[in-house]
Amino acid sequence: MKRKGFIILLWVTLGTALFFFLFFTKEKSFHNFLITLLISTMYSFILGLGNAFINDFLNKKFPWSETTGMRTVLSVVSIIIGNFILVYFCNYISYVEIQKVATAEVFFSKEYTTRNWFMINIALLISAFLHAKGFMEELKKTSRKEVVEQKLIAKSANAQFESLKNQLDPHFLFNSLNVLSSLIDENPIQAQKFTASMSKIYRYVLEQKDKELVTVENEIEFAKTYCDLLKTRFEDSVDFTFEVKKEDYRRYVVPLSLQLLLENCIKHNFATSSRPLVIKIFSDNDTLCIENNLQAREQMKESAGIGLANIVQRYALLTKKNVFIEKSEDYFKVKVPILSDKPNSNSVKTDNENGSYEKARKRVKELKSFYANLICYFTVIPFLIVINLMTSPQNLWFYFPMLGWGIGVASHAFQIFGVGESWKEKKIREIMDKQKNRNNGNLR
Incomplete structure (x- = not known):
């Protein structure tokens, strides 16, 4: 039993001792209080530690999450037998050894049978409640564990998926530049058309790959x-x-x-x-x-x-x-x-914390997409300028992809940092705050 359990047993001992001393003890003396406290301690710790031992033993051998049906049967049988023995033992010590109000023969006679069975039923109710509480706690732990495992699996799958998607961007760029290099030697005019179309296609790649x-x-x-x-x-x-x-x-x-x-x-x-x-x-x-x-x-x-x-x-x-x-x-x-x-990959994430996480993750994706677009622009355009100047300096065609793609990059930047979703949310929040302050002013 953990430290918290011992503290609870101490409070239960003190509470029951005071209750029986104040309401069921005729002669209020320090000696009688000590006897009442001793009896309460005996009942609380023997019954408490006994049931705790049974519960811990069953948790190790037959966990609720793995053998629920068998564990239920064993719990019922064990608490009945265990509490029957523990209650008879505590009652015998209390009536025969401490209070000395009965002999051993009288205690096991019909005279004390009703009293013993009454105490056993109370002990069974308390024990059943504690075992049910243990079952619920174990169920919560198992549920949390399953949720954590599912989140880990989802994150692992998502990381693997992201890794696979990130292969597409450099792969497409590498192959496209190879085709362009081949066309420059074979057909410079077709290379110009290819370059103009490539910027449009690469834009789609950046938009769809995530x-x-x-x-x-x-x-x-x-x-x-x-x-x-x-x-x-x-x-x-x-x-x-x-x-x-x-x-x-x-x-x-x-x-x-x-x-x-x-x-x-x-x-x-x-x-x-x-x-x-x-x-x-x-x-x-x-x-x-x-x-x-x-x-x-x-x-x-x-x-x-x-x-x-x-x-x-x-x-x-x-x-x-x-x-x-x-x-x-x-x-x-x-x-x-x-x-x-x-x-629907986000169906599990319904609470506020996960909602905030999803918004942050979406924002990071948007920023990554923009910076990837920007880096590729400043990587490909200089390459095209060099090719243009080396092959046909009299025909400066690199202006077309540079301006076309540049407009796309500027539009992307304006969407992310200007009139994107974050800007809309800020404006909505500002309007709501102003309306709230105005209503508060009217109330005053």
Whole structure:
């Protein structure tokens, strides 16, 4: 028993001693008070420590959280037998040894049976209350433990998901710059068009990469723009077909999944004008399919390991539906699930503390998104300026992506630091405070 339990037993001993001394003792003397205190101490500590020992023993051997049914039966049996023995022992010491109002033969006769059973019933009620209290405390501990474990699991999954999403940003930028470098030598005019479109696409990447899911419609529109970039480079060597059902447009997929899968098709297959690579994007039975005719490259470049594995892992963290891969001698197909609803990851966080945490986390995400956009701007634009001045100094085309992307960065900054949600909340709070002060003034 813990220190708190001993303190409670001491207060119970003192309270019962005073109660019986004041209301049931005829001769009020110090000697009688000591006897009453001794008897109260005996009952309180023997019954208290006995039941505490039984409860602690059962908690170790048969915890409530693991063996609830068996523990209930054992608790009932143990408190009946235990209190029967303890009460008879305390009554025997009290009546025979301390007060000396009965002999051993009289105590075990019918004369004291009713009195003993009355004391046993009181002890059973108190003991049942204490065991029920212990059960509730154990239930609360188990519930708290489960909540903490679920939060840890959720945080771990969220951290893993964030790690997977953060692969997309540098991965896309790296591959896009590689394509641009190739185009500069092959076709400078097409490189200019590619650069102008890349800034628009990269903006989408920055906006969507922090989301768990996006609509099929948004992903298809982005994929079409990305396909235009690929057509800029490969011209008639690649061909794209989109046959997605209109009713699936309002459903959800993992963001940038199409871009990664389209990129895989280009990376793992060769494409020529005589043997074009045909890529089909269509919906089929709650899945979004990306299929291409198989024209595998003989010599593959070393892969970064990002792409299909990334999509599979992100879906695994969001749903039980699987990503399917089909491969034959003629074609390669990937099926990603189309989800009807967004997962509600914040349903557990309903109290004020978690609400504040969610607002803070959202604000941090917004700041991270802006600074990522700003860093990429000051990384890519100087690179484009150098390429422009080295290849065609008479034709300064870098102004277009610099101004277009710069306007986007300025708009992003104005949204975060100017008229964003935080600014709205501040204004609403100021208006409410003014109204509250005005009402208080009227009341005075």
